[in-house]
Each structure stands twice: as structure tokens, then as C-alpha cells.
Amino acid sequence: MLPSRGVEQPFLAEGIPVPQGHFAVLDDRLDFALLDTDFPITLALLQARTEELLADHACEADADIRRGHRVTGLTEHPGEVIVAVAAAYVVGCDGTRSTVRAAAGIDFPDTSASVYGWIGDVVLTDPPSAGSYSRATADGLLLAVPLPGGLHRLAGHSPGDVRADHPGELTLGELRAKVTAIDGRDFGMHSPAWLSRFSNARRQATRYRRGRVLLAGDAAHTHMPAGGVGLNVGLQDAMNLGWQLGAVVRGEAPDDLLDTYHDEGHPVGAELLEHTQAQTALMTAFTPDGRRLRSLLSTLIAEQPTFARALAEPLSGLSVRYPFRLLHAGRPVLLDFRDEPGPATPGAVVHHGRPLGDRPDWAALDTALIRPDGHSADVTPRGEPDQHP
Secondary structure (H helix, E strand, O other), X not given: OOHHHOOOHHHHHHOEEEOEEOOOOOOOOEEHHHOOOXXXXXXXXXXXXXXXXXXXXXXXXXOOOOOXXXXXXXEEEOOEEEEOEEXXXXXEOOOOOOHHHHHOOOOOOEEOOOOEEEEEEEEEOOOOOXXXXXXXXXXXXXXXXXXXXXXXXXXXXXXXXXXXXXXOOOOHHHHHHHHHHHHOOOOOEEEEEXXXXXXXXXXXXXXXXXXXXXXXXXXXXXXXXXXXXXXXXXXXXXXXXXXXXXXXXXXXXXXXXXXXXXXXXXXXXXXXXHHHHHHHHHHOOOOHHHHHHHXXXXXXXXXXXXXXXXXXXXXXOOOOOOOHHHHOOOOOEEEEOOOOOOOXXXXXXXXXXXXXXXXXXXXXXXXXXXXXXXXXXXXXXXXXXXXOO
């Protein structure tokens, strides 16, 4: 998504590339070289810095960002939503405790927590070998990932974390004890920048749209964190909704286009919750039988590339690739593969040429209309009349 808007370089310049991902921190990693992308990596970059870079890009596009304001409620009227100021639409991106979602009356049914994990960003005087590191024993599961700024993120679960009640605030001493129990060492951890807990509580909004109020990110779906999938899907929410909302506000599309945001996004969120719940079960499989199950699945990842790719694609959020530069303007793109170009498509960037050589499925098409978020909206098979308006 970032290259499709031409803004990936600041992220690549600061992030730490990790050429793998993980499913439930199994011993065998998912090789992202299997994925159809120019960026087969996990990019380790703090969310706070990610937000700063996205805000910089938004300000360059003349967005008006106002910090330090807390929404306490809203009132919807015909033609507007009142949130201290009038707006044609309001998008609630205000997290799991979303005031916007509650004020709009959108249900957020929950599955209560049954597991609490722990996480800490700390300095290590004796860090593990370069890259990400993991260890799973009967005493728990540990994942260590390097972060910019000399930090490492330590995260994991211990048998005592399988509980419904919140264990209280995490301390550096508790983190040290848990890591030592699992790995036999504490890596010389000190100077914590962040200590926290997370749970496997699962919630999803029943609707991503109600009238002129829409939801995105954690306000729409919350789950146990697992390899950055929540951030990936949250950005997908924003990108999908962004082009649709822009088209409606500019009068280029009818209001009911926004209904498709829920229709498209809600199943993706449901799949995300399913994957993270499955990973929770595997990450807390501390019994001998549970560890045998982890070993079996890990072996399948190592020996069956098709299985590994089937797990890696949902984790990475990748499925298709288009020429990124054509999407920089945030407009629809018409790929015209005919020898003689057809009539111009109003509002779309038109690219004329043959399909990419390593994409044989495209050879059966005359045209493909690509949405601003990089997904195909419509195609015309070879020899059929062009149906694009």
C-alpha cells in the first residue's frame, strides 16, 4: 500500500527489515520470499513512528491534523454529523474504546479474555543473534525482535498467563523472571521504554457503517496482536475507505458506494480474528501434546511451501501486485491490454500495454479496471465489448 502512493522510502530508511514472518511463533519461520511482492519482509518499526510518518504525508497533502482533542460524543442529523463541528461524514479511528462507535450505537460484541501475554521494549546488553529470535518450552514462549533506536521487543506467554483475570501492571522484574524461566537468561535487559500486557479478547463491530458514521482500525476490530496483522488491516481499512469517501464527497460516486466498505472489510476483519485466535491456541499449547502439535505444524511450514504461503499471505495482507507508480495519484487505473487503445475512461489513469510476462492469467483480458486501493474492480475478457463507463 505504501509504494502504491509512493511513500515507502521513509519507512524503509528507518525500519529494520526481517525477511520472515511467523505463525504462532513456531520454530520454522515463514519465508516471505514465497510472496508475490517487491518487499518480501517484515519491517520492524514502532507504531508511534509509523503514525508520525503517515502524519507527515497527510500534512504534505494539506490535511488538517489537530492533536489533543478528545471526542466525548456526537449527534447525527440529516446531512451532517455534529462532533463540536459539522462534518459531512465522521470516521471513528479512536481505538478499541471508541467514543465514536459507542455514540453511533454500533454494537461491538466481545469474546472475553482467557489469556494474557506480556510485552516489553527494552535495551539488551547481551542480545540474541541478529534478527528475530524465538524460544518455546514447557515454561512458556518468547519472541525477541530488534527495533530501531537500540531497543528489542520481548513478547510472549507463560503457563500462568492462561487466566481470565487481569494480572496487573507488568514490571521489569516480572518480565526478567518470565524470560529467564523460558530461555535461562535475561539478555541483560534494562531501561524499559514500554511495558504492557495484551489479551486474546476478540471483538468486531457488527457494522462498519451506520449512516454518516464509519469505523476503521481498532475501533472496528480488536484481537490479540500477532506479527503486525492488526496494523496491516487497519491501514487497509483506511485506504479502502479513503478512496471511497473521497469519491462520494467529490460527487463522483453515489453515497451507497460506502456500503461496500463494510461488505468488503468485515469479512477481512473476521478472518483476521480467526487467524489470531488460532495462533493464541498454538502459542499457549504448553502441554506435551500441544508442543507436539506445534512441532507438526512447524515441520509442515518447512517442508510444504504451499502450506507456508497459505499462512504467509493473510499475515502479510498481500494477494496481488500492480504497477505501483500508476496508483500514486490515488485515482482508478484502467489497464488497457488491447493492441489499439479504446476510448478514454473519465476520472481514471489509463495505462496501455501488454500484461506482465509473469502474470499469464492477464493474457486472457482486454482491460482491467483497478480501484485506487489496488484491488481489481472489473475486467473485460479478450474480444468482449468494453463495459467500462
